Amino acid sequence: MGESTTVRVEGRLLRLTNLDKVLYPEQGFTKAEVIDYYSRVAPVLLPRLVGRPVTLRRYPDGVEGPSFFEKNVPGHAPEWVRTVRIETPGSAKGNEFADFVVVEDLATLVWVANLAALELHVPQWTVGPRGGRRSPDLLVFDLDPGLPATVVECCRVAELLRVELERDGLVVFAKTSGSKGMQLCAAVEVSSPERTAVYAKGLAQRLAAEHPELVVSTMARAARPGKVLIDWSQNNPAKTTVVAYSLRARVVPSVSTPVSWDEVKACARPEDLVFTAEDVLGRVTHGGDLFAELLDDPVRLPG
Numbered sequence: 197m198g199e200s201t202t203v204r205v206e207g208r209l210l211r212l213t214n215l216d217k218v219l220y221p222e223q224g225f226t227k228a229e230v231i232d233y234y235s236r237v238a239p240v241l242l243p244r245l246v247g248r249p250v251t252l253r254r255y256p257d258g259v260e261g262p263s264f265f266e267k268n269v270p271g272h273a274p275e276w277v278r279t280v281r282i283e284t285p286g287s288a289k290g291n292e293f294a295d296f297v298v299v300e301d302l303a304t305l306v307w308v309a310n311l312a313a314l315e316l317h318v319p320q321w322t323v324g325p326r327g328g329r330r331s332p333d334l335l336v337f338d339l340d341p342g343l344p345a346t347v348v349e350c351c352r353v354a355e356l357l358r359v360e361l362e363r364d365g366l367v368v369f370a371k372t373s374g375s376k377g378m379q380l381c382a383a384v385e386v387s388s389p390e391r392t393a394v395y396a397k398g399l400a401q402r403l404a405a406e407h408p409e410l411v412v413s414t415m416a417r418a419a420r421p422g423k424v425l426i427d428w429s430q431n432n433p434a435k436t437t438v439v440a441y442s443l444r445a446r447v448v449p450s451v452s453t454p455v456s457w458d459e460v461k462a463c464a465r466p467e468d469l470v471f472t473a474e475d476v477l478g479r480v481t482h483g484g485d486l487f488a489e490l491l492d493d494p495v496r497l498p499g
Contacts, residue, residue: 279297
């Protein structure tokens, strides 16, 4: 048993355990530092999580050990942790529903971090106060480079997508995935839950046809070397995407980081868009939250 302590967070008592356990061996980044990062980034992270059921990706033995996705909130969760029951048809475990945690306050975020939930993944829709599922409010494109392509090529594809999306009146925000790619997000209003996926698929296929040397829109591995997959499928209401400001389970404690369009345009090397937990805290301190206005002006998707 490693170091543990009991803390009070916004009036809630929490027992934090194994604080000295190293979760990112290459940098010696400990569980205490993971909790510290999430605590300090909370003012800009929590607005991205409000109303969204969270799928946790937990690494109890660190990034070099086994991990698992957790949808059902653990049985030992404090009674004050908000949960919401969501139907999960087609679940790999055969479950008809899962009780997801909804992370809306600092105490819940710290509790989740203490579970070694390094990554936080959310859908593009929210639930209401009583758990009712709403239509998607976000459109997302996940740009995934096939080697030897990198995030540099993703930036070029992001610029192509931005032109098309702005033509349809959308306001587009960019972030790194914290892994090897990036994501674009835009606030939308839709007439049906399937509308975002249909729109995103159509746009991805059109860009793949117009730029076959750079873009693919299908998952086939054989088609992807040296190109960027525009993964539109994360708009499926059953899918999730890593949330902005989440840590990622990479060699270093990298973060899915909001970036400016100037940074996207200027990206010439993969290292240009790699940000660690420490980097991100500095960026927020000096530049604020680049996703602050993400949900301010939803646009009705055409069609």
